Amino acid sequence: MALPRGVIGDLERIVGSRHVIHDPHDLRIFERDGSISGALPDAVVLPADRDEVAGVVRLAARHAIPVVPRGTGTGLSGGAITLRGGIALQLSRMRRIVEIDPVARTAVVEPGVVNADLQQAAARLGLFYAPDPSSQKACTIGGNAAENSGGPHCLYYGVTTNHVIGLEVVFADGSVAWLGGDAPDRVGLDLLGVLVGSEGTLGTITRIKVRLLPVPESIVTLMAAFPTIETASHAVSDVIGHGIVPAALEMMDQVTIGAVEAHYRAGYPTDAGAVLLVEVDGLQESTGELSGAIERILRANEATNLRTAADAAERELLWAGRKGAIGALGRIRPNYYLHDGVVPRTRLPDILRRVGEIGEHYRLPVANVFHAGDGNLHPNILFDLRDEGVLTQVEEAGEEMLRAVVELGGTLSGEHGIGIEKNAFMPWIYGPDDLDAMLRVKHVLDPGGMLNPGKIFPDPEREPRLVARAGFCAEARWW
């Protein structure tokens, strides 16, 4: 769409002319996020504060212009893509950590604060913020809240929604409200709980209040190698089945190990079929006992090369390999595509077999690196966009993998969001009445349908197939 006459001027009056981008060349920078789709906004606006956000939203509402909030564009499901053009609300100027209360163990941040920056600020007070997406060096707390992001340590600690206790939101009509707060059991409907994970379709988040946790007394990180991905999967089920929920329980397959080891030299055994990374935390006494029990369970499941990180540096190296795995996969193919379906964790062996078969069928290498403890897959389909017609193959393979996930009782996304990548598949997991209930909420909070249009729900205006464009590069991609 083209913006109505005068809108650029109005936007400049709200945020200042320096903070409105509308030159077609400059707009291209905001065309994409971490997914493989893209669309150009008509204008990018960089508000300084909540009132400017509200001003932009009111203006957009008056002219029926779509508004899409955007953090650092690391999202993997197209949440920040301006599918119908309109205004990209780039929130990177709103990046203040407003306050950290070390006694109440809470922090208030603006949406543009990078996850790792909050972690660092909290660490200085002996605290941490539990959700730790692998993209945490780049992704923002606003984006995390909008997508309800996860991360390795969400196995024990829960995902973003379990840690956000308050949100300041600009609604579709430009009105502003705080949802939630420090007190438990707020009177009235839990709008906070619905806004988290609503992918910018119900309101724009302008402040986030999060809960922080004290850094545990002791952390033990174990690495174990397994002959096959199946044996590693059984080990995962066995650990949980023994009543042990570690802080994190992550798996990497052989393809991933090779790429990661070449890059990070973290000491992963490259001849292993799969590697598990297990972390327990808590009291000194507890981590000793639990890691001992976990070791025994892993060994009973054919684990070899068991290694415990001797110090914080070694632990960080093991985690650097895990969190940087996707970037390292660029050594194999320049591009990747992944879904993040979740299966009941006992179905991991079944789904990983299916994923392998699908990859072979399409002759596409697949690298699995994922949150095994949660049953949250990340099959990275590796490809080179320069290969003629490869993208269709990649999309079909991804779709088949998701289909298999759903057939095993799973769901479409564990932490990346639905966006425009999986919205066409929503009817696989929800019936018409289920989707209708969700849409009632959408229609109440955004009657004009201008907040991040075309996301989450099946979009009649768009082919379910992903729209791909050339020029996509896998470097510096995160998830």
Place this chain on the structure above:
Amino acid sequence: MVVDGLAPGRVERPATAEELAEILRAADQAGEAVVPVGGGRALGLGDVPERFDVALETRGLCRVLERSQADLTVSVEAGITIEELNAELAEIGQFLPIDPFNAPGHTIGGVLATGLSGPLRLRYGSPRDFVIGLRVALPDGRLATSGGRVVKNVSGYDLNKLHQGALGALGVIVAASFKVFPRPHHEVTLETRHEDPWAEAARALALAMPPVALEATSDGRVLARLAGTADGVGRIAGELGWTEVGAEAWEEHARRAGEAWARISVPPGRLRSVVDGLPAGATWWASPGVGIAHWTGELEAGAVRAAREAAEDAGGSLVLLSAPPELKREVGAWGTAPATATWMSRLRDAFDPQRTISPGRYVI
């Protein structure tokens, strides 16, 4: 099945979710008012209903739908009681940490719809944190599912949250799926009596491994539950230095309630000052680490107003969990309406436009 002195015109006892949805739809069409009833443990919550035609009893929906040990998940129908479900889970070394007061006998549907919680919230959070899926009967007769049966899920809006604590404002919960928890390897219950229970509680909360539950009461008693590995629990128990008592202390504590009782929910750091402001000699029990206190006795309108003002000034609320209808009419069950009440009413309009479910009881 009497709610605030009102008896229903009839009682319906569906055996399936579909039957329940059909009863709800028919009542909606006939313009009848429906009050869902689970275990009947929280019928006093909320304002006096405007009308009460049909008591919709959910106890017939009492099956465990799916239970998977290694997945740490369970799916149940709404009419099962917490005790029945936990007995099933105990067989496989698991439990659901939902322990509302006025126990036993709360149903899963009831405890989710009312949003009541108990001492274990300190460690495990409220059901809001571990409900992974809901099935809800809507007044138009549809059955809508949100979430699923996996532990991590961001597919679509998290309507699980919207129905919890909503007292049926948007529909009647007919089934729920949960993330469950392994029973701790080792647990002990400790008790102390102290002239300053708040200070003792604060000391317990500051331990390297805080208790999973910690309750202080107006008679100067503090009760703590430690859970973890034997060595870890042993060390922390030593640091705390309280007296070990039997775990049945928790069952006894969970039976607390009152003909008239109120829940004060404030930021944890403000709880003491609000509770200190209650009338002299008031009976209360509190979760200092959570920010919730319950107050019972002869609640008098002036005292309730004053306590509510203090709670609301602290950024929280005072809700009447049960009270004589006259008191409810005088001071209201909920207190000041939330700033976003307009949005909430519009949401209610989208789900229950005729106010078929418990008209007048909820805050919107």
